[in-house]
Amino acid sequence: MGNYIIEVDSEQIRQAIKKADKVCGTLEPSMRKLTFFAENEKLYLKASDGCFTGFFPLTTFFYKSLHPFEIPLDVVKQFVSELSGKLTLSFQDGILTLKSQNELLRLRMNFIQDEIKLPKFENKVVFQKKRVLSELDFVSCFLEEGNYTDLFYAFDRLEMVSSHLGLIAYLKIEKRPINEQSDGTGEKPERFSLSIPYVSTRHLLKALDTEETDSIELSYNPNSDKLLIYCGDVYTMCGDRPERTPDRIRELVRSIVPIARVYKEQLQRLLRRSLISGRFSDVEVYSRHDEIVVVSQQGSIAYKGSVSAEVSAEFSVKTKAYLLRSALNRIGSQYVVIGNSGEFTLFSSPSLSRFLILRNQRVQGV
Numbered sequence: 001m002g003n004y005i006i007e008v009d010s011e012q013i014r015q016a017i018k019k020a021d022k023v024c025g026t027l028e029p030s031m032r033k034l035t036f037f038a039e040n041e042k043l044y045l046k047a048s049d050g051c052f053t054g055f056f057p058l059t060t061f062f063y064k065s066l067h068p069f070e071i072p073l074d075v076v077k078q079f080v081s082e083l084s085g086k087l088t089l090s091f092q093d094g095i096l097t098l099k100s101q102n103e104l105l106r107l108r109m110n111f112i113q114d115e116i117k118l119p120k121f122e123n124k125v126v127f128q129k130k131r132v133l134s135e136l137d138f139v140s141c142f143l144e145e146g147n148y149t150d151l152f153y154a155f156d157r158l159e160m161v162s163s164h165l166g167l168i169a170y171l172k173i174e175k176r177p178i179n180e181q182s183d184g185t186g187e188k189p190e191r192f193s194l195s196i197p198y199v200s201t202r203h204l205l206k207a208l209d210t211e212e213t214d215s216i217e218l219s220y221n222p223n224s225d226k227l228l229i230y231c232g233d234v235y236t237m238c239g240d241r242p243e244r245t246p247d248r249i250r251e252l253v254r255s256i257v258p259i260a261r262v263y264k265e266q267l268q269r270l271l272r273r274s275l276i277s278g279r280f281s282d283v284e285v286y287s288r289h290d291e292i293v294v295v296s297q298q299g300s301i302a303y304k305g306s307v308s309a310e311v312s313a314e315f316s317v318k319t320k321a322y323l324l325r326s327a328l329n330r331i332g333s334q335y336v337v338i339g340n341s342g343e344f345t346l347f348s349s350p351s352l353s354r355f356l357i358l359r360n361q362r363v364q365g366v
Contacts, residue, residue: 034070159171252341269305318361
């Protein structure tokens with residue numbers, strides 16, 4: 001490796017590190033590293049949580065080669081946090097030196113063997129960033145480490161499905177009606193499906209929220225089972241193939257029969273009050289005459305509350321109070337529509353665009 005000296009704007013590297021920080025998260029400290037690499041006469045930073053990965057350009061880099069290397073994210077984050085003006089980066093004899101005015105930081109470069117390439121977009125589809133992030137937040141908000149969110153894309157429609165402890169979330173997004181900017185490919189992916197980890201999903205939400213763009217471009221590489229994301233910067237997300245299709249869920253959603261309408265805040269208040277044994281309190285929500293009742297019991301402690309509502313059919317669902325409360329908080333409306341469909345009860349937004357699905361205990365044989 002040669003010896004190089006370049007200049008980077010301190011604000012540019014600080015913003016790149018801010019995004020890298022969101023990508024890596026804090027659950028796994030060993031993943032909190034920055035990787036430097038060069039491609040197409042640009043110097044890049046790469047960061048990853050092991051599944052979700054971001055690539056951030058820093059400055060022009062006209063040298064012929066730079067062997068990829070890693071340095072600790074938190075050390076560099078601390079050093080650049082209060083700097084201004086130009087920052088000089090010196091790569092020499094396996095040492096990276098960062099210098100700004102009368103301050104400098106020296107770090108040993110940990111060279112890596114793997115070749116790093118900036119992902120290339122081929123077929124892509126464009127959605128509104130705000131909509132995608134909002135919907136992804138809804139389906140993942142009640143999940144925990146070890147859970148997954150399933151994505152299904154086919155012919156301009158993106159569906160998201162998640163489940164945890166018997167609660168299923170489902171939604172559908174139609175491609176936004178805009179003229180997409182062509183980059184010479186002019187084609188969209190026909191279809192893809194991917195199951196992405198909960199932790200990486202939350203990192204994606206935090207990282208992409210810092211991007212100052214209105215749109216998000218999605219592409220899929222079937223050879224690596226990776227989702228490619230362009231949102232100002234380039235990101236990739238790993239995943240597995242979903243275990244099942246959303247066909248059955250689509251049937252439930254299409255055949256929903258609304259039976260009640262209630263203020264979300266009223267139901268949220270009862271669910272919050274029902275957390276008598278902490279975050280993992282069990283709760284039953286059911287209809288009785290002109291009421292919706294919320295009951296929680298733990299040992300000798302019992303809570304019961306109700307709200308007035310016109311209910312045209314019976315239902316009873318059981319779940320964890322915090323799961324339902326977290327998901328309803330993001331339902332996207334001041335009202336919640338409750339409906340039955342076969343053996344299930346669905347909680348939905350009035351627009352019938354977001355759904356929470358639970359088994360109806362009042363159905364015979366369930």
